[in-house]
Amino acid sequence: MSTHQITLTVNGASHSVQTEARTLLVHLIREQLNLTGTHIGCDTSSCGACTVIVNGRAIKSCTMFAVQADGATIETIEGLAGAGLHPLQEGFWEKHGLQCGYCTPGMIMSAKALLAQNPNPSEEEIRYGISGNLCRCTGYVKIVEAIQYAAAKLREQQTQEVPA
Amino acid sequence: MSDQLDPLRALDEAGERHLPDRVERHTPKPAGSSAIVETSHEVRVTTPATVCGMGHRMKRKEDPRFIQGRGTYVDDVKLPGMLYMDIVRSPYAHARITKIDASEALKVPGVLAVITGEDLKQAGNLHWMPTLMSDTQMVLPIEKVVYYAQEVCVVVATDRYAAADGVEKVVVEYDPLPVVVDPFEALKDETIVRDDKELKTNHIWHWEAGDREATEHVFRSAAKVVKQYMHIPRIHVASIETCGMVADFNKATGKLKIWMTSQAPHAHRTVFALVSGIPEHKIQIISPDIGGGFGGKVPVYPGYVCCVVASIVTGRPVKWIEDRSENLQADSFARDYHITAEMAADADGRITGLRVRTLADNGAADAAANPSKFPAGLYSICTGSYDMRAAHIAVDGVYTNKPPGGVAYRCSFRVTEAVHMIERMTDIMAHELGEDPAAFRLKNFIRPEQFPYRSPTGWEYDSGNYHAALKLAMEMIGYEELRREQAEKRTRGELMGIGISSFTEVVGAGPSRDYDILGIKMFDSAEIRIHPTGKAIARFGTKSQGQGHETTYAQIIAEELGIPAEHVEVEEGDTDTAPYGLGTYASRSTPTAGAAAAVAARKIRAKARTIAAYLLEVSEDDLEWSVDRWQVKGSPEQHKTIQDIAFAAYTNHPPGVEAGLEATDYYDPPNLTFPFGSYICVVDIDTGTGEVKIRRFVAVDDCGNIINPLVVEGQIHGGLTMGLAPALFEEIVYDENGQNLTGTFMDYLLPTAVETPKWEIGKTITPSPHHPIGAKGVGESPTVGAPPAIANAVVDALWHLGVRHIDIPITPQKVWKLLRDHGITE
Numbered sequence: 001m002s003t004h005q006i007t008l009t010v011n012g013a014s015h016s017v018q019t020e021a022r023t024l025l026v027h028l029i030r031e032q033l034n035l036t037g038t039h040i041g042c043d044t045s046s047c048g049a050c051t052v053i054v055n056g057r058a059i060k061s062c063t064m065f066a067v068q069a070d071g072a073t074i075e076t077i078e079g080l081a082g083a084g085l086h087p088l089q090e091g092f093w094e095k096h097g098l099q100c101g102y103c104t105p106g107m108i109m110s111a112k113a114l115l116a117q118n119p120n121p122s123e124e125e126i127r128y129g130i131s132g133n134l135c136r137c138t139g140y141v142k143i144v145e146a147i148q149y150a151a152a153k154l155r156e157q158q159t160q161e162v163p164a
Numbered sequence: 165m166s167d168q169l170d171p172l173r174a175l176d177e178a179g180e181r182h183l184p185d186r187v188e189r190h191t192p193k194p195a196g197s198s199a200i201v202e203t204s205h206e207v208r209v210t211t212p213a214t215v216c217g218m219g220h221r222m223k224r225k226e227d228p229r230f231i232q233g234r235g236t237y238v239d240d241v242k243l244p245g246m247l248y249m250d251i252v253r254s255p256y257a258h259a260r261i262t263k264i265d266a267s268e269a270l271k272v273p274g275v276l277a278v279i280t281g282e283d284l285k286q287a288g289n290l291h292w293m294p295t296l297m298s299d300t301q302m303v304l305p306i307e308k309v310v311y312y313a314q315e316v317c318v319v320v321a322t323d324r325y326a327a328a329d330g331v332e333k334v335v336v337e338y339d340p341l342p343v344v345v346d347p348f349e350a351l352k353d354e355t356i357v358r359d360d361k362e363l364k365t366n367h368i369w370h371w372e373a374g375d376r377e378a379t380e381h382v383f384r385s386a387a388k389v390v391k392q393y394m395h396i397p398r399i400h401v402a403s404i405e406t407c408g409m410v411a412d413f414n415k416a417t418g419k420l421k422i423w424m425t426s427q428a429p430h431a432h433r434t435v436f437a438l439v440s441g442i443p444e445h446k447i448q449i450i451s452p453d454i455g456g457g458f459g460g461k462v463p464v465y466p467g468y469v470c471c472v473v474a475s476i477v478t479g480r481p482v483k484w485i486e487d488r489s490e491n492l493q494a495d496s497f498a499r500d501y502h503i504t505a506e507m508a509a510d511a512d513g514r515i516t517g518l519r520v521r522t523l524a525d526n527g528a529a530d531a532a533a534n535p536s537k538f539p540a541g542l543y544s545i546c547t548g549s550y551d552m553r554a555a556h557i558a559v560d561g562v563y564t565n566k567p568p569g570g571v572a573y574r575c576s577f578r579v580t581e582a583v584h585m586i587e588r589m590t591d592i593m594a595h596e597l598g599e600d601p602a603a604f605r606l607k608n609f610i611r612p613e614q615f616p617y618r619s620p621t622g623w624e625y626d627s628g629n630y631h632a633a634l635k636l637a638m639e640m641i642g643y644e645e646l647r648r649e650q651a652e653k654r655t656r657g658e659l660m661g662i663g664i665s666s667f668t669e670v671v672g673a674g675p676s677r678d679y680d681i682l683g684i685k686m687f688d689s690a691e692i693r694i695h696p697t698g699k700a701i702a703r704f705g706t707k708s709q710g711q712g713h714e715t716t717y718a719q720i721i722a723e724e725l726g727i728p729a730e731h732v733e734v735e736e737g738d739t740d741t742a743p744y745g746l747g748t749y750a751s752r753s754t755p756t757a758g759a760a761a762a763v764a765a766r767k768i769r770a771k772a773r774t775i776a777a778y779l780l781e782v783s784e785d786d787l788e789w790s791v792d793r794w795q796v797k798g799s800p801e802q803h804k805t806i807q808d809i810a811f812a813a814y815t816n817h818p819p820g821v822e823a824g825l826e827a828t829d830y831y832d833p834p835n836l837t838f839p840f841g842s843y844i845c846v847v848d849i850d851t852g853t854g855e856v857k858i859r860r861f862v863a864v865d866d867c868g869n870i871i872n873p874l875v876v877e878g879q880i881h882g883g884l885t886m887g888l889a890p891a892l893f894e895e896i897v898y899d900e901n902g903q904n905l906t907g908t909f910m911d912y913l914l915p916t917a918v919e920t921p922k923w924e925i926g927k928t929i930t931p932s933p934h935h936p937i938g939a940k941g942v943g944e945s946p947t948v949g950a951p952p953a954i955a956n957a958v959v960d961a962l963w964h965l966g967v968r969h970i971d972i973p974i975t976p977q978k979v980w981k982l983l984r985d986h987g988i989t990e
């Protein structure tokens with residue numbers, strides 16, 4: 001098994017790590033970088049619990065080799081909050097968008113990528129946008145509300161940043 | 165099942181081999197008040213927002229860690245020197261093992277050990293373990309495997325990749341045996357699944373409830389009888405977190421510390437102590453954050469036991485985390501009941517009786533997670549919401565070459581099967597009589613003044629108002645208008661259906677006189693300690709897997725003591741610190757531990773009164789309680805708040821009174837609780853593809869008094885979605901060789917946000933008269949109530965074509981076939 005030295009930027013911090021060619025990105029994130037907020041829920045790229053943002057795109061990190069992320073910029077749930085909670089985190093808390101919390105980090109990262117592309121999604125667009133993420137607890141209604149909450153808040157923040 | 169077989173006949177033929185009959189009996193509840201309980205529509209709130217007691221929509225206290233990726237699930241636990249375990253599984257559903265050769269596996273870099281059934285036998289007969297139903301189950305086999313994906317041996321290595329490499333290299337030779345997958349075939353005893361047993365039969369038990377003779381009598385005089393066979397198929401809870409463990413046996417201290425995906429850590433500790441011989445005080449089980457349970461984390465699986473053994477053998481911590489495919493293929497299933505039901509009605513269209521024969525496919529062991537005396541769980545609740553004269557239920561359990569189980573899938577012990585049957589039968593009867601299914605239900609419901617109601621199978625329903633719930637659901641959805649629309653659409657050849665389910669749940673197991681698991685009575689517990697500054701910690705014998713206990717238990721204590729919920733830390737899941745309890749499943753947490761929280765808090769309030777009287781220099785009788793304080797009657801400015809009293813309990817306690825302010829309660833409920841609801845579903849069916857589209861779904865639930873409306877809404881949404889899933893999508897399917905054809909999320913379809921409708925919910929509130937805070941439990945009602953509403957809607961859309969019943973899951977293929985058979989599509 002070949003070993004490789006790779007460099008990646010995760011939540012703003014640069015890491016240079018040794019990894020086997022077959023190591024999945026999700027295992028590198030969880031076990032070598034100790035960022036355990038990203039979860040694993042399946043072995044067929046079906047559940048989305050492992051979703052992180054790689055170079056701006058939501059990616060299922062169980063379906064990518066760590067070596068493929070060499071040089072990439074990665075965001076995980078741990079990097080989301082700045083001085084305060086991110087509007088998505090706030091929305092999930094406010095609207096009760098989580099129960100066991102296991103799908104939540106992946107769900108939030110998918111939603112973040114969705115809102116970056118489409119800041120004002122319809123309910124249907126939100127539902128399709130998170131259709132790669134399974135939640136067994138919530139029935140999705142409150143997840144949709146949480147994302148709507150965040151979308152509104154993010155749009156509001158944007159208009160405040162760019163005065164007319 | 166084989167189409168040719170009449171299930172009743174097959175069961176009767178098996179009758180000769182019956183084990184001694186088990187007949188369900190309910191010990192009468194001690195006499196209590198029987199006043200009629202009023203129904204309201206408003207959530208009761210008695211504390212200000214600063215206290216946040218019952219009824220407040222408090223944001224959950226557990227959420228900040230989850231939304232920031234800072235929860236701690238089992239797979240997040242990492243210990244120095246930790247090893248990883250992986251499992252070699254059987255490719256056959258029934259085969260003799262002729263050889264296990266681990267030599268190549270042991271050459272794989274990083275592989276340290278391979279543990280087989282023979283090794284477990286040497287270690288003290290650990291190759292078998294008891295199930296929760298007092299049956300036995302293999303941990304690792306020595307002679308033969310009895311289901312596909314059964315654990316055969318385990319590999320321990322320095323990391324998970326090496327362990328997986330080791331699994332690839334273990335050579336196991338098998339001699340395949342005939343496989344029995346169909347439970348009706350199993351009854352013929354041509355292939356014996358469990359030849360380790362003295363009795364060479366697949367028939368495990370026969371159980372009855374109700375009154376056979378009275379029921380025969382009712383059927384003889386019936387004006388109308390309807391009969392239907394239905395299969396409630398095998399499904400899987402599929403919580404997004406699979407099962408797993410980190411076991412750490414410390415040879416120096418003799419202590420075994422375990423992190424485990426456990427819904428019942430205390431019971432599991434006792435089981436581990438009894439099976440392993442390690443003294444119970446040297447075992448600590450920590451059930452950390454759990455990524456959904458739904459019943460799947462109640463049983464002890466072979467992987468857990470092997471993981472513990474691996475740690476003892478290697479002297480190092482060992483982690484085992486299931487793959488999703490292992491989880492779906494080998495962990496406990498739910499349902500798998502083959503039901504033949506008959507319902508009788510009189511000339512006025514009143515239901516008079518119910519007769520049910522059921523074959524329960526248990527797989528290769530009776531490992532159902534039921535209270536000991538209830539092999540078919542609480543299935544005899546199946547007369548449901550309807551007042552009838554007599555009922556008789558018989559269930560037979562059978563072994564097949566499938567994984568063992570019989571867990572809940574977010575329901576109270578077999579109530580979903582019961583509700584599906586009675587709600588389908590009620591609909592069939594209404595349609596056969598040409599009556600509107602809503603009107604037929606309103607006519608046949610148990611009336612509010614009949615509560616507490618004694619059912620024909622012996623249950624005493626605590627409170628209910630079924631008419632109010634159904635009428636509200638009809639109003640919310642615009643029932644009459646929908647019926648008009650349906651009639652009109654039918655003239656145009658469009659297929660639209662309206663389905664109702666008016667279910668009665670039975671939860672909160674249970675009173676110690678009838679309920680135990682492995683002999684341990686099904687009480688639950690709370691321990692509350694108030695700190696000198698008036699803050700508190702409360703510990704419980706239950707374990708949240710997403711239900712929000714850290715918030716709702718705090719709110720109960722806030723309600724009783726006036727300590728802000730924000731100031732109450734709730735802890736569960738560590739057996740070294742929490743009081744003993746039976747855990748969280750079957751919607752029992754609020755009925756049992758929630759009650760214990762209230763009662764323990766009231767004990768503290770009583771002691772607080774003594775302290776307040778001492779501080780105010782008045783008699784205790786002169787004091788009255790108000791929100792968060794004891795005050796002098798008629799002069800409320802003279803008072804001591806709970807915070808003042810807590811401080812005094814440690815700094816200035818009355819002479820002759822113990823210092824400190826804490827209490828424990830082990831709550832043994834006097835009865836179960838009976839939540840209920842009425843659901844209405846509207847479907848449109850694509851006449852070309854057979855696809856069922858849920859247009860609207862209205863759910864009115866009554867779970868008694870509400871602790872936190874936000875949490876209750878979430879529980880209902882989630883439960884409805886886990887009701888939708890088996891109604892339309894999920895089924896564990898086996899081929900004739902016992903191979904699981906639905907072993908991944910590619911084939912076992914969980915609903916995503918796209919398939920899930922926007923649930924519309926409403927409520928009525930009919931408190932439980934015997935529960936200290938009048939609550940009933942809610943997490944599972946919707947899972948129980950939703951499937952028949954959906955199935956009834958689909959059949960309602962197709963009834964005029966001659967369709968009487970469709971087994972769930974109602975897939976587009978099934979509907980399309982019916983449409984084709986009836987000439988609707990080609």
Ligand code: FES
Binds near residue numbers: 043050062
């Ligand atoms: S773990 Fe399920 S999609 Fe990655």
Ligand code: FES
Binds near residue numbers: 101102138404
């Ligand atoms: S909150 Fe449990 S899986 Fe989504």
